[in-house]
Amino acid sequence: MTASSQSVETRTFQAEVSKLLKIVANALYSEREVFLRELISNAADACDKLRFLALSKPELTVGDPSFAIRLAVDKDAGTLTVADNGVGMTEAELHDNLGTIARSGTAAFVEELSGDSKRDVGLIGQFGVGFYSAFMVADKVEVLTRKAGEDQAWLWTSDGIGEYSVEPAEKAGRGTVITLHLKDDAGEFLEKSRLQQVVRTYSDHIPFPVTFVEADAEGETLNKASALWTRSKSEISEDDYKEFYRHAGHAADEPWLTVHWKAEGRIEYHALLFVPSQRPFDLFHPERRHHVKLYVKRVFITDDAEGLVPSWLRFVKGVIDCEDLPLNVSREMLQRNPVVASVSQAVTKRILGELKKKAESDADAYAEFWKSFGAVLKEGLYGDGLEHREALLSLVRFRSSARDGLVSLADYVARMKDGQEAIYYIAAESEQAAAASPQLEGFQKKGVEVLYMTDPIDEFWVQMLFEGYDGKPLKSITRGGADLKSIKADQADGEPDDASKDEPGADQGAVAALVASVKLALGDAVKDVRTTDRLADSPVCLIADEGDMDMNLERMLRQHKQLDEAAKRVLEVNPDHPLIRSLAERVKAGAPGPAIDDAAHLLLDQARILEGEPVPDAKAFTRRLSTVMVKGL
Numbered sequence: 001m002t003a004s005s006q007s008v009e010t011r012t013f014q015a016e017v018s019k020l021l022k023i024v025a026n027a028l029y030s031e032r033e034v035f036l037r038e039l040i041s042n043a044a045d046a047c048d049k050l051r052f053l054a055l056s057k058p059e060l061t062v063g064d065p066s067f068a069i070r071l072a073v074d075k076d077a078g079t080l081t082v083a084d085n086g087v088g089m090t091e092a093e094l095h096d097n098l099g100t101i102a103r104s105g106t107a108a109f110v111e112e113l114s115g116d117s118k119r120d121v122g123l124i125g126q127f128g129v130g131f132y133s134a135f136m137v138a139d140k141v142e143v144l145t146r147k148a149g150e151d152q153a154w155l156w157t158s159d160g161i162g163e164y165s166v167e168p169a170e171k172a173g174r175g176t177v178i179t180l181h182l183k184d185d186a187g188e189f190l191e192k193s194r195l196q197q198v199v200r201t202y203s204d205h206i207p208f209p210v211t212f213v214e215a216d217a218e219g220e221t222l223n224k225a226s227a228l229w230t231r232s233k234s235e236i237s238e239d240d241y242k243e244f245y246r247h248a249g250h251a252a253d254e255p256w257l258t259v260h261w262k263a264e265g266r267i268e269y270h271a272l273l274f275v276p277s278q279r280p281f282d283l284f285h286p287e288r289r290h291h292v293k294l295y296v297k298r299v300f301i302t303d304d305a306e307g308l309v310p311s312w313l314r315f316v317k318g319v320i321d322c323e324d325l326p327l328n329v330s331r332e333m334l335q336r337n338p339v340v341a342s343v344s345q346a347v348t349k350r351i352l353g354e355l356k357k358k359a360e361s362d363a364d365a366y367a368e369f370w371k372s373f374g375a376v377l378k379e380g381l382y383g384d385g386l387e388h389r390e391a392l393l394s395l396v397r398f399r400s401s402a403r404d405g406l407v408s409l410a411d412y413v414a415r416m417k418d419g420q421e422a423i424y425y426i427a428a429e430s431e432q433a434a435a436a437s438p439q440l441e442g443f444q445k446k447g448v449e450v451l452y453m454t455d456p457i458d459e460f461w462v463q464m465l466f467e468g469y470d471g472k473p474l475k476s477i478t479r480g481g482a483d484l485k486s487i488k489a490d491q492a493d494g495e496p497d498d499a500s501k502d503e504p505g506a507d508q509g510a511v512a513a514l515v516a517s518v519k520l521a522l523g524d525a526v527k528d529v530r531t532t533d534r535l536a537d538s539p540v541c542l543i544a545d546e547g548d549m550d551m552n553l554e555r556m557l558r559q560h561k562q563l564d565e566a567a568k569r570v571l572e573v574n575p576d577h578p579l580i581r582s583l584a585e586r587v588k589a590g591a592p593g594p595a596i597d598d599a600a601h602l603l604l605d606q607a608r609i610l611e612g613e614p615v616p617d618a619k620a621f622t623r624r625l626s627t628v629m630v631k632g633l
């Protein structure tokens with residue numbers, strides 16, 4: 001059929017469309033390549049629709065059963081065509097779809113338009129405007145379309161200014177051919193390599209082949225044409241997953257964990273997510289984001305969707321493909337989008353659940369994971385992970401004073417002694433430093449387990465855990481009183497409870513007098529001096545007072561110049577240590593003031609050395625030590 005001039009119907013665009021097109025046409029910005037994403041996505045939707053219709057009406061696809069999207073260029077004419085053999089459109093549909101704005105996303109976008117062209121052009125980049133984005137690169141667009149099952153084809157034409165026309169036309173098969181008469185500055189889209197690059201970026205996993213057809217040559221497929229995540233798990237081999245992980249995650253290692261599921265119900269999405277086996281080098285870079293790509297209905301949207309995955313799961317890689325988001329969702333919209341928030345919640349829960357399963361089924365493998373990513377996961381315990389706190393607490397692992405391997409909080413609680421009310425921990429720079437701490441001695445002697453907290457982040461989340469774990473507070477053994485007396489040691493645990501009773505008991509009065517003298521001698525250098533039961537082999541140690549900042553944290557902050565002045569420490573003395581006892585006897589016997597003074601300072605310096613801290617007055621320390629040695633020798 002040939003179009004006669006009478007049958008050409010010209011209409012004006014809906015006012016909003018005109019407004020939109022004015023801005024689109026003037027859009028000169030780097031992201032205008034997204035027009036191709038939009039057109040390919042429409043073409044894929046049209047194929048999807050027909051594929052579905054053909055389930056009940058197989059005659060619709062007879063003679064042409066496989067779907068494809070074809071790109072072709074005519075360099076002489078300066079045209080790019082995007083053709084599909086999808087469902088096509090009737091005349092009425094052409095008017096409805098390509099003359100008005102039906103999509104709520106675009107309508108919202110138009111509402112946002114301010115009239116300030118600079119700002120508005122920026123907005124387009126974020127929204128994408130579906131079919132109309134063709135006018136970013138073309139000054140004339142033709143849509144030749146024939147609805148599947150009908151004979152009549154229609155041609156829609158517009159230069160994007162005010163009006164469009166629709167007329168009857170001829171077309172060999174079903175589907176739609178969109179011809180873009182490219183603007184002079186859009187010649188890049190006549191190049192196969194450029195088209196290929198755009199297709200690979202945005203449409204690799206469109207489940208239909210996107211081919212590039214040159215002249216009469218056989219077409220070349222530009223995309224992978226398979227959205228692995230939409231296939232059923234039973235069809236996918238381990239190797240398929242690995243290959244996808246490497247390709248999509250730009251990874252060289254193997255996935256440590258692969259989680260693939262489809263969520264149905266209120267919100268539908270596919271997720272194919274991986275936990276790497278190796279820690280990425282930039283895991284702790286401040287700008288490091290998660291590596292989960294967001295797709296909407298098989299179309300790539302962004303790999304930078306804020307809020308899709310919490311920052312403490314930033315090691316997770318993969319794809320989330322959501323059915324319930326508009327394709328033109330902007331970055332700003334994603335941030336506060338309730339669909340994204342729900343998906344994020346569900347995905348987080350699922351990942352934590354899978355980690356738990358793995359922790360329970362294969363502790364060794366989990367230990368490997370923990371080594372690489374434990375410190376990141378713990379960020380969730382003090383940041384935005386409140387609602388996942390319980391799950392996270394079941395996943396944290398520690399080295400401890402009682403076991404070689406990793407210990408969970410549940411393990412710890414199960415091993416708590418009679419009368420033990422708190423979960424004890426020590427924060428230190430390293431496991432070795434923790435194990436060598438004098439403050440640990442009394443706990444070890446009683447067989448009371450102490451967790452080693454050696455990640456800088458530990459100090460922060462532990463403080464936020466007001467409700468403790470399983471009703472038990474977490475208590476630092478380098479801060480506040482120890483009070484080990486109320487805890488009953490098992491017979492099996494090393495020395496019996498009252499080991500010191502074998503020896504003559506320390507003279508309590510003498511020790512009290514020593515404590516008073518030391519306090520007097522040290523004056524302002526310490527906050528307090530007192531006896532403790534947290535020591536066994538060492539005569540003294542330093543601790544932070546109950547309300548003060550814990551020792552390790554303070555050290556860390558000072559190292560990073562975040563803290564100028566250290567809080568004063570409490571010097572604790574071990575009343576059962578021979579040195580303390582004999583000093584106490586001397587004090588009782590009326591030892592001279594200068595000797596007590598030297599002894600007091602030497603005790604404090606010893607405690608500092610045990611803490612790995614510098615002795616502030618090395619000269620005075622040497623003099624005192626020499627005096628004492630001369631006397632002793």
Ligand SMILES: Nc1ncnc2c1ncn2[C@@H]1O[C@H](COP(=O)(O)OP(=O)(O)OP(=O)(O)O)[C@@H](O)[C@H]1O
Nearest residue numbers: 042043046088089097103130131132176326327328
């Ligand atoms: N190649 C095509 N084949 C059949 N129908 C099409 C084609 N391209 C566009 N359409 C129709 O035109 C409508 C408008 O397209 P447009 O790209 O502006 O928005 P949309 O595709 O509905 O939105 P979104 O891209 O967010 O899903 C589509 O919904 C579809 O009905």
